[in-house]
Amino acid sequence: MRRLTLYFLLSLLCLLRAQAHVVEQMFADFNASDGSYQLTIRFDAGISLPDMRADKEALQPKFSWLQERSPEELARIKAETESFLHEYLQFSWDSIDSENQPLNFELSFPAWQHTPPKFEERFTDTGFAYFDVICHGKTPDNSGTLSLKISEGDYPDLAIGFPNQHILTIYPGKGEKLMEQQGKVREPDQADSFLSFLDYGYRHVIPEGWDHVLFILALACLSFAWKPLLTQSLVFTLAHTITLGLAVSGIIPPFSENATTLIEIFIAGTIAYVAIENLISKQVKTHRLTMIFLFGLIHGLGFASVLGDKIRAAGDITLPLLATNLGVELGQLSVIGITLACLFWAKQKSYFPIILKSISSVIALTGIYWVFDRIPF
Template sequence: MRFVLVRFYSFLFGLLLATSANGHIVQQLFVDFSADDAEWLAEIRFDAGIALPEMRADKEALQPKRQWLIDQTPDQHALLRKEAEKYVRECLTFQWVTPKATTPLDFTVSFPEWETSPPSFANPYTDLGFAYFSIQCLGNIPDTSGTLQVTLSEGDHPDYAFGYERMGLDRIVTAYPGKSQTLLSLNATPPTAQASFISLLDYGFRHVIPEGWDHVLFIAALCFLSFAWRPLLSQSLIFTLGHTITLGLAVTNFIPAFPPTLMAWTEIFIAATIVYVAVENLFSHTLKKHRLLTIFLFGLIHGLGFASVLGDKIRASADLALPLIAANLGVELGQITVIAIILITLTWAKNKPYFHKITKTASLAIASVGTYWMLERLIGLF
């Protein structure tokens, strides 16, 4: 039995430490999509941090700032445009689909920021001080009947979220690596509200599994004090309520966009919440009443982190309520999935005399990783 525990501890520590990273990893790019009877336009809000191959390969590099983009020389700007266009063309394939054939569509690429000299890079999504620029992909609609689809190539690419705000519609659909997504149907109308809701639901879920390791560790920490469905579900729901409130306030601009330094402190506080809950597990044996209030307050903090990744996608919708509900419902489903996996995995040990050793060791491992993240983010800030 000691051998089993050692293997379990080794696996747990290895898994948690493997998640530790402070680099700038782009999980999604947002695309403003519009179309008429003759043309379609996809304007990508492109993160300059993945423009060059060496930047994409460096997973530890921090997100470049807008000033860095401004300070580049004309030759460096030209290289950024060249490599960004090459990357977009490698990632995205547009095709016109009819019952008889699937035809790849050519498209032109332009860079609006460079239409003025010098380029200002003063687009709305540089408000936080990070380096972004627009890439416009323009193509023709070859026929009055058919379906416009986009295919995202397989590989380590960001998702592409297509929003229809410019067409006055509350729709968002997401293209994932290795999959195709319909952008216009046979009668040239955007996807339905149901498809948009499912896309946002899916994105909220993916923000927990498999992309949200800090979120996973926080929920996992809850499991190692109250190892039962009912208290865990209540904690998960109160946590979701907290981050729904702050996410809603952020996307409606009641909470202004945070500058980079304050956003960095938010990420540090998120790591601190993981440490707090995990350390509390080490010194508590039962669920105290104050725990729900603590989790609610921590949910408010995590909601600020959600706003940085979910905000643009929700703001692109004319009606904020439905996307906000869909995204947070997806997050809640992700949290419940984490809880279910842990409960099912450790059910065999629940009534064993050494079960408390497993929960304390798991909590210690989570606290260690949370502390590492907190220090790592502090170092990155200064």
């Protein structure tokens, strides 16, 4: 157990450079008609280039980065994206006569239909670099079923929205039917959609959300007990839900790129604040829950810039919001459970406060580093 704790502390030290942009999931919309199918992917420019995919420390490129690329660089982004998607997507056709017949598909890039490429304004509210890619092809007839498999390996999941406004997620190495016989588009039910958003919410914390992980871990370093930690986690998720819901419903207007950057800086600041408070306080103060609530509001705004577009596409936002934030809460509880399990053996030791202060110090340094790292110079 002591070795596990040592590994736990060493992992925290690595976090000073762990706030990388690793794409775990992409979003798409599927529809079909008259013997043809179309999958429109909201593609993250951060994985378009092989060198950016290989660099696990690379930050997510901003929309301005995409706009500032030269014609030659944009041509390369398009070519590399096309190559990536032909590796990533595997369409197949199953019929009485043939099973798993591979289907060729073509790609079109709406932004590149203009010179220079004109990227859609609806993507500017996230502050990040996205563009549409349309995969389209023909089906042999109406007697079979169309399936899509994601290649096995280090690839992101693909969350697909269907005309009935439900979501279905396909994982690397797995496949799902997209179209039934007689050319009927599959209609995922609410359970499929709920599980997809639940999974996304959980992974927003584990393994993607190091900011979430460090914030919850910092809470555990001052109140190392299950009940107060559960209360703080629920308060944080409640606030997170409020701002995410307000942003998705349009009550809070879309963010500019500068606003998104400012939110990221504030999120890093909340992590540093909680950790520093751990170093100067011996017990949980009465204002702690209020501060956690306020910080949760900020984190919710950050999440809205990532997931808001997909939740809005689902039509009724109630189920996606519920599932996503339940996933977030389960992820936070996982962090709490792992932390308590790793450090439980030392709870009665005289040096236990030193362990907690050490962890808080690492978290504080990480938060401060992220603040300066996210300030555009």
